[in-house]
Amino acid sequence: MKPHFGRMSGIAVVMGLMLTGGAAIASDNHIVVAPGGPHPYFAVWEQAAADAQKDFGIASVKYRVPSDWKLELQTELMESLASQGVNGLGIFPGDPVGVNSTIAELKTRGIPVVTLGGCAQDPTDAVFCFATDPYKTTYTMTKALIAAIGGKGNIVHITGQIIDTNTKLREDAVQKAIDETNGAVKLLQTVADTDLDPTVADQKISALFAASKDQIDGIIATAHNSSAVTAKQLRSLGDKRIKFIGFDDDQAVLDDIKDGFAFGTYLQNAYGQAYLGAYALDLLASKTCTMKADAPWDKSPQTVHFIDSGVLKVTADNLATAKDEMKKMATGIQSKFKATYLNCK
Amino acid sequence: MSTTDLAPTPRARFEIAPQLGLAIIVGLLVVVFAWKQPGFVSSFNLFGMGRSLAVDVTVGFSQMAVLATGGMNLAVGSIGVCSVMFAGYLMQDLGLPVPLAFLLAVMLGGLLGWLNGFTIVRSGVNAFIVTLASANLYSGAMLILTKAQPINVLPPIVSSIGSYEILGYASPALVVALVIGLALYVFYRYSVPGKETLMAGANARAASMSGIAVSRSIILAHVLSGVLAGVAGLMVVARVGAAMPAVGGEDWLLPSFLAPVLGGTALAGGFVSVVGTFLGAMLVTVIRSGLLFVNISNFWLQLFLGLFLLAAVLAQRYRGLFRMRLT
Incomplete structure (x- = not known):
């Protein structure tokens, strides 16, 4: 069987969350995760959204893709979703600068936006960025x-x-x-x-x-x-x-x-980005949690509210064990996320 | 010129039909989408649609200005992004006031349009070839000069304009697009240069023999196109509060043709429809937004737009045959 680590890491995160009590109180939130356009990297987000909906008891977590990599299409999608009652958005910014005005408008309407897989450029109203640095x-x-x-x-x-x-x-x-x-x-x-x-x-x-x-x-x-x-x-x-x-x-x-x-590759935590993004958005949209002002943010060249979703170096030496290493990394981030970054009632 | 207010002769009635038909289609689509999803006519969505529509309309007008002469401008998006980055440079790096920066950026659009028109007239090379080359030339120069880096520390008033809501529903950009539309209507219907442009587009040789400076009309059309592309670019700057190198470019090419062609502007030149171009852009915007609401994948948008474009071109062909029979 050929290894496919994106999916494997996803399963790992699910297992980790179940073990750590991730099955939260059911909510009536409608969350959407949306990349900037079609790209194979984001394919695993659809499963991550479905899993997050099921595991956290969220009313809906959908995966929506703009038909092309055009900022205009993404901002129109975001505005449309807001008009349809979506109350939490996780996006890969179609453009790190151009997306900010839409994020700001959504914030004024009480809709939290987090950026996943890629960051918006500061100053931004995105709550945080969860991505590979x-x-x-x-x-x-x-x-x-x-x-x-x-x-x-x-x-x-x-x-x-x-x-x-x-x-x-x-x-x-x-x-x-x-x-x-x-x-x-x-x-x-x-x-x-x-x-x-x-x-x-x-x-x-x-x-x-x-x-x-x-x-x-x-x-x-x-x-x-x-x-x-x-x-x-x-x-x-x-x-x-x-x-x-x-x-x-x-x-x-x-x-x-x-x-x-090939000597090796670096795997990004694509599944974890969407899965944990939906988890955080649900808590934020429920108004039960707020971000900690003194959370230990990483800094990226784009934002000071950065959380590194991690990468894993894979070579011939650990090709067979990469699955377990991804599991360890993903569960590690998840298990500490709420306590580290959120103040919850 | 739009024919929506012509006397209802049989021919005029026939030419009113495309715009009327388009208006009915747009109206029906709005009703259907609003019926399926009431949020479609929420103030937030109407505001968002209006803002997108303003850009699409202005880009369509930019292409329409050149289609009037029987030519085309493939550099609409490239001129737009040059104006965008120039405006950003003037505001952020030189600290010029916003109105002056916007004015100079629009003038740059006009200058780049003039270069296109001048090259076409002087070389005699087809507008398709010249603007295809200049599109790459302008975009390439912009990328080299800006290193593809966005300019995002603009005066706050810029993004305030973009997010300002008139009566909670309308964007200032849409008002600007309507004013431009009105000005273009007057230009093509009542002004001598406007009428000469249409005559040059209908039959360049006959126009020339009638004493019309066809070359001047072609250059004027390209200047107008460049100015409008610049205005469209600035609408995007206000919308996103930044000057970005990803604005315009090839992304504007299809919308620039869709709006005027759907609206009944003749690809062969000599006839434009300002109202039709507005409605054509409206159709695209309504479909684009509506599909998102009824949860049909946006991938279907391309299919719908292709079908509408094909129908519009076939309708034009049919109208041409019908006119021949009438005469």
């Missing part, structure tokens, strides 16, 4: 790649859309890790705009390999589709010399790790 994760990934290539050589960064502010953070993080090698490692190229359209990604990464395959010692991919396409191309090239560190759990990446075409 793009800067910290990319820095960690780059350090791991540098170690994997022996501390010297040329690396390539394959990343998402250039108009995504997270892309700039990722580029900065890669550069910081490279600068710390004092010239031993060089950034050969950054290939951006490879996340939303796999066809475009395929063309760009093909061109990259055609032009400079022999000069590349390591590749880091910091977006879901970018990672999946790179993994497929490395396999088709039959190249095990280039060290590749991917992102998320596309089956192509996991297979590459197993067969030696």
